[in-house]
Amino acid sequence: MNFLEERIQKDGVVKEGNVLKVDSFLNHQMDISLFEKMGEEFKKRFEGKPINKILTIEASGIGIACIVARYFDAPVVFAKKSKSINIDGDMYVAEVMSFTHNCKNQVIVSKKFLSEEDHVLIIDDFLANGCALQGLISIVNEAGATVEGIGIAIEKGFQIGGKTIRNMGYQLESLAIVEAMDPATGEVTFREQ
Amino acid sequence: MNFLEERIQKDGVVKEGNVLKVDSFLNHQMDISLFEKMGEEFKKRFEGKPINKILTIEASGIGIACIVARYFDAPVVFAKKSKSINIDGDMYVAEVMSFTHNCKNQVIVSKKFLSEEDHVLIIDDFLANGCALQGLISIVNEAGATVEGIGIAIEKGFQIGGKTIRNMGYQLESLAIVEAMDPATGEVTFREQ
Numbered sequence: 178m179n180f181l182e183e184r185i186q187k188d189g190v191v192k193e194g195n196v197l198k199v200d201s202f203l204n205h206q207m208d209i210s211l212f213e214k215m216g217e218e219f220k221k222r223f224e225g226k227p228i229n230k231i232l233t234i235e236a237s238g239i240g241i242a243c244i245v246a247r248y249f250d251a252p253v254v255f256a257k258k259s260k261s262i263n264i265d266g267d268m269y270v271a272e273v274m275s276f277t278h279n280c281k282n283q284v285i286v287s288k289k290f291l292s293e294e295d296h297v298l299i300i301d302d303f304l305a306n307g308c309a310l311q312g313l314i315s316i317v318n319e320a321g322a323t324v325e326g327i328g329i330a331i332e333k334g335f336q337i338g339g340k341t342i343r344n345m346g347y348q349l350e351s352l353a354i355v356e357a358m359d360p361a362t363g364e365v366t367f368r369e370q
Numbered sequence: 371m372n373f374l375e376e377r378i379q380k381d382g383v384v385k386e387g388n389v390l391k392v393d394s395f396l397n398h399q400m401d402i403s404l405f406e407k408m409g410e411e412f413k414k415r416f417e418g419k420p421i422n423k424i425l426t427i428e429a430s431g432i433g434i435a436c437i438v439a440r441y442f443d444a445p446v447v448f449a450k451k452s453k454s455i456n457i458d459g460d461m462y463v464a465e466v467m468s469f470t471h472n473c474k475n476q477v478i479v480s481k482k483f484l485s486e487e488d489h490v491l492i493i494d495d496f497l498a499n500g501c502a503l504q505g506l507i508s509i510v511n512e513a514g515a516t517v518e519g520i521g522i523a524i525e526k527g528f529q530i531g532g533k534t535i536r537n538m539g540y541q542l543e544s545l546a547i548v549e550a551m552d553p554a555t556g557e558v559t560f561r562e563q
Contacts, residue, residue: 198425200480200482200483201482201483202430202445205447205448205450205479205483206445206446206447206480206482207436207439207445207446207447207448208445208481209436209439209440209444209445209446212436227377234427235428235429235442236428236432236448236450237430239429239432239433239436240432240433240435240436240446240448242433243400243402243405243432243433243436243437244398244436244437244440247402251402252395252399252400252401253399253400253402253433254398254399254400255397255400255429255433257429286398287393287398287399289393289394290393290394290398290399298510335483
C-alpha cells in the first residue's frame, strides 16, 4: 500500500451506499503534509511533461491543486460551479451533471486564464462517474490547450469515470483506486497498481 | 508598498462600483509563489501565537489557507457554504448574508474538526463588510476554540468589516488595505501600515 492507501485504511470511514468519508484529511479538514506527498508523487508520474498550468474545480480540489502546483512551479486555475446561465462571453462553459446534488451545474473558467499555449495538469480529489472531469477536459479543449495529464487522489474503481477517461487516451493517475468497500467491516480494497 | 500592494497596482483591475478584480493572481488564477510570500508575512505577524489550525471558507480562501498552513505546520479546515437547512447535529452552523449574491447562506463546519483545544488562525482572501468572517468567528466561539488571529489578503478599508472586527478586539492583519479606487484612472490607494 502507498501512503494514501494507508491513510484511507487508517482514517477513512466507509458508509452505506458506497460512500467513503475522507473528510478528516482530504476534503473538509486538509492534511497539508499529505498533500505534499501527493505533489511529489504526481511530479514523478508526470515527469518530463511540459506542464505550465494546474486546473482544478472548486471547492475540494483547490487545496490539493495549490500544494501540487509547488512541485510544477505553475499557477493554479480553479473552475467555478455556477447555476446561473448569465455567463458573459469571456468564459469557457461546460455543463456537468452532479450526482451528489442531483442537478445540472455549469463549470466555468475565464478565457483569460487558458489558451492554446497552456499545457495543463488537471487535479481533483475524487473521481467517480467522471462528469466533473469531462467538463474540465472539454474546457481545456475549447481553449485549444493541451491536457498533459490528470491527477486524482481517490478513484472509485467500480464506477465508470476512470475507464471512460483512460479510454479517451488521457494519462490518468489516481493515487488510490478503491475497488470495493464494506460498510459492515469498514474494509477498503484497493486495485494493485 | 509591500509585495501584495505592488501586485495589486500591477495586475488588479478597478471596475465601477468599488469592484477590484484580482482574478489573475488571487481568486480564479492563483499565483502560488505570491501565496508563499503571504504565508511568510503572516508567520511574522502572528509570531509566538500557539496556532494549531487554519480555518477558511470555500472557495477562494482555500488556496491561500493551504499555502499559509505550511508556515504554521497546521491542518486547514474549510467552512462550507450551504443553502440547505437540513444540517445534522454534527455541524457548527452560522448564518451569513452574502452581499455579492444578495442572499442568506449557511456556513458550516463539522464538529469533529474544531474543539476547545484549537487555537485558530482564520484566513480569507477578501474582507469587505465582514459577514463571512463574523460567521467563521462565531463558529470558532461555538466550538469553544480560540481565535488567535485573522489574516486577510485584501481588505476594503472603506467598508465596515475591518473596523468591526478590530473593535471586537481581534488581531486582524490585512496585507493590503484599499482606501480608495478610481475606475477612471485605475488608481488604487492603500492605507499606510
